[in-house]
Amino acid sequence: MPTHFSFRRCAPLLAAATALLGACQSNTSTTETTATTKPAAADSAAAKQPLSQPLVKDIYTADPSAHVFAGKIYIYPSHDIEAGIPENDKGDHFAMNDYHILSMDSVNGPVTDHGVGLAVKDIPWAGRQLWAPDAAFKNGTYYLYFPVKDKQDVFRIGVATSTSPSGPFKAEATPIAGSFSIDPAVFQDTDGNAYMYFGGLWGGQLQRWQTGKYDANAAEKEPSTAVPALNARVAKLSADMKHFDGPVQEVKILDEAGKPLLASDTKRRFFEGGWLHKYQGKYYFSYSTGDTHLLVYAVGDKPTGPFTYKGVIMEPVQGWTTHHSIVEVKGKWYIFYHDTQLSGKTWLRNIKVTELKRGADGSIETIVP
Template sequence: MYSITSCQESSSGNNSSKAEKADSSKKTYLSQPLVNNIYTADPSAHVFNGRIYVYPSHDTATGIPEDDLGSHFDMRDFHVLSMDSVGGKVTDHGVALDIKNIPWAGRQLWAPDAAFANNTYYLFFPVKDKQDIFRIGVATSKTPEGPFVAAPNPIKGSYSIDPCVFKDDDGKFYMYFGGIWGGQLQRWNSNNQYDSTKGNRGAEELAILPRVAPLTSDLQNFAAPVKELKLTDEKGNLFKEKDNSKRFFEASWMHKYNGKYYFSYSTGDTHNICYATGDSPYGPFTYRGVILNPVEGWTSHHSIVEKDGKWYLFYHDVQLSGKTYLRNVKVTELHYNSDGTIQTINAVK
């Protein structure tokens, strides 16, 4: 379905999908990978200048052993993909930002997002600092594909992973972020204080909540302190950790549809992409259901974008490699019911 134009050859010779190939002959996939010259994951999709730009993680096989903290997700640069329309030719624009050009970075360049303001394109990214604590940085470019130049320091007061930057109808920007387990959110309390000894919550404890903060007009700093984002069941009750098919794990995304705010996220160890709705960018958000059932592979991470009157879900699986740390980005159309609920998608049969 998709063809690819490469503006720059992959920077790592071990990225070729030919190196590790999964046996997918007995599976039926809803969609095919956008590209197969490199491994990609965690796609953040945006429409800039009438074109779809996708900002994914760039998976590589670095030989780091797998563990529950995600040490094997050892990304070292970002590529930007683009296409005129879903189903059309996909361009890989090459390396947009390399970890070696982020002054404060230590390791693990995880899932990014992007935004446009002030005649500038912004790339937001989590990476561990020199003390091995995840922070969120920002880089800028005059073009949506980059290359991007990183600010000398992370965003003050930022922590954890998976930034999603949402522009509301009034022009204000908000950042949603956080991820438990390897994403370290469990080490940060509701007052934004860090405790390296804090572990994952017990089954009967309240689940850890995602975070939100407004951004300053230059998109370089938080305009107010980071707050927890309330995520509840239909009765207004916060989820417990044992409610792990519905509670937040990682992969925040925000979009707006018919005046409602839709907060979507991954449940992590139960592999659902779920969503909740609210009337304010700060919530509270009420759980509504599952957008995407578990994909092939351990992780699930997505974005939702409108183009030419249709809505699309970008996601990833491991069709090309069969390896949880070598993923590939895909896209499929998203459908709403008349009451604003979202129809659940099955990515594989």
């Protein structure tokens, strides 16, 4: 399948072809509304399976973190905007400044936009770039975890709370101590313990934390040679879900021989967008390979790993980035993801959902968008 470079060359044509759709975009709505836009015609290029339709079309959304709370599906996505910033490998053009919280009573049912649940201006320590969030629920409180650059332009992870899954959320006064980089994903195990997975390369700054401290002079990108790859991080969360309860650890991803994946193994190594779910007693750590545009997974016996690489969940979508969540809804498993069907621009994305299917041995079938 063509890489993102083909799509990027075609972006102007795609953008022109979808100008009418893009014209209705707004990044200022805070009113609760229900999406009723009719699905667009399927792209004829998606011949291997029907093209999933964007869940919302009146705003641009990405990085969907989906959860079932009180029998309803809630989605916590990034809110893409047109900031007019040139593209670069640090991701400065992803200049999001708030979150809209969405919900559905059923998969592919009508989507309710509950408006802005949290904005940069409401986070005391924040500077800019409110990237991919996640959410959790415990003891009557909903928690929204978010990465944002602080006033020194260093990504940290914060937490905000609410009595409602739709917000609004109130941010804590400081970031989580010991947190860094991007893409927090929180997994709550059946024994009551909760873990946060986080990290992302290039603009996500993970490569700048190799010594345990932020190095502003570190390389913009990760090593590309045959050395062990830089991996996501994991930390156990405290009982109040607001702090780390113990040290930050590396999420080790191994090959079939039990050896660490290498930085040069770009089709399998971690890049960003980690997510953990549990299926039949096994822990599935899935993630984006970044510049090779795959969603892949590895399986382990413990929530902290190590995890053994198993295969591809989803082949490249339209657009540069790929980011997902996996959730069980009424006995079926679904993957929420994004592409750029509406805009043709890699920084103006739209979220989608499709069923996740498995083999009898628990292996995940590859999805070809």
